[in-house]
Amino acid sequence: MKSPKVFIVILNFNAFNDTKECLNSLKNIDYNNYEIIVIDNCSKDQSYINLKEEFPENIMLRAEKNNGYAEGNNLGIKYALDKGAEYICVLNNDVAVEKDFLTKVIRVMENDKNVGIAGPCICKYDKKNIIQAMGANINLYTGLTQGKFKGQKYEKVKKENIFVDYLGGACFIARKEVFNKIGLIPENYFLFFEETEFCLKASREGFKLLCIYESKIYHKGSSTISKYNGLSYYFLNRNRVIFIRRNANIFQKLIFSIYIFVEAVGRIILRREPISLIKNIINGFKADTNKIDINIINSFIK
Numbered sequence: 001m002k003s004p005k006v007f008i009v010i011l012n013f014n015a016f017n018d019t020k021e022c023l024n025s026l027k028n029i030d031y032n033n034y035e036i037i038v039i040d041n042c043s044k045d046q047s048y049i050n051l052k053e054e055f056p057e058n059i060m061l062r063a064e065k066n067n068g069y070a071e072g073n074n075l076g077i078k079y080a081l082d083k084g085a086e087y088i089c090v091l092n093n094d095v096a097v098e099k100d101f102l103t104k105v106i107r108v109m110e111n112d113k114n115v116g117i118a119g120p121c122i123c124k125y126d127k128k129n130i131i132q133a134m135g136a137n138i139n140l141y142t143g144l145t146q147g148k149f150k151g152q153k154y155e156k157v158k159k160e161n162i163f164v165d166y167l168g169g170a171c172f173i174a175r176k177e178v179f180n181k182i183g184l185i186p187e188n189y190f191l192f193f194e195e196t197e198f199c200l201k202a203s204r205e206g207f208k209l210l211c212i213y214e215s216k217i218y219h220k221g222s223s224t225i226s227k228y229n230g231l232s233y234y235f236l237n238r239n240r241v242i243f244i245r246r247n248a249n250i251f252q253k254l255i256f257s258i259y260i261f262v263e264a265v266g267r268i269i270l271r272r273e274p275i276s277l278i279k280n281i282i283n284g285f286k287a288d289t290n291k292i293d294i295n296i297i298n299s300f301i302k
Helices: 016-026 047-054 069-082 101-111 176-182 194-204 231-247 250-270 276-286 294-300
Strands: 006-012 034-040 059-062 087-091 095-097 115-124 131-133 136-139 144-147 171-175 208-219
Touching: 006 016, 006 047, 006 069, 006 101, 016 034, 016 047, 016 095, 034 047, 034 069, 047 059, 059 069, 069 087, 069 176, 069 194, 087 101, 087 176, 101 115, 101 171, 101 208, 115 176, 115 194, 136 194, 171 176, 171 194, 176 194, 194 208, 194 231, 231 250, 231 276, 231 294, 250 276
Parallel strands: 006 034, 006 087, 034 059, 115 208
Antiparallel strands: 087 171, 095 208, 115 131, 115 171, 136 144
């Protein structure tokens, strides 16, 4: 019997080698009804041309400009939904997958229609027995996500699927009904917290989120963004504020507003983090929560 149609959406930006390795690992998967969409997020190198030439069997789309993780992936998601996708797998380009990772996730989701989003156990690429993430819980008082079993050995963790608030953007699989109900991934963040809000919105609409223990992928972690000095640090701290402003209630926002500055002072004194941390947080409070600032993005990505 033919399995439900899955589209795997992969975003590339100036990272041909990582994307190539990811696509080669996908060639070995045992799922029998899928297509791969690669979105080139306006790369400045030859990624788009090289990927088209080396992987002609995959669908290749190209963004006219780089407006971040969400907008790039949404190009692929919209294409997939138009082509009759039943499930969409958003997969980072800096991962390698086990051959049965998708089969095991879809099997669980088919057996429980209340699960709207599911994901594999994400392990470290260079230490494959160490868990990088098995989803997380979201704290709207601190703006932090508390990762499940991070840093623990895979074989030492209880062999069971776990319900979570959040599944990381390195890999999650959502059924089409989630997108039909809550829309696409929010595009106002550029980088970080967009998938957190997407998961939170899905949960608030009654969808369950589940991490599948037996499904595994291996994630290098921030392989692309680490090339751009200061980019990750700025958006992690700024967008944490944006996320709370968009999603928390008044009481949670009040507690957060006190907590974030107390925490920042502690980080600067104890961890010797830069004073720019305060500026990044203030930018989060000042920013328009409904759009990204192209000028700031351009200052990092030249």
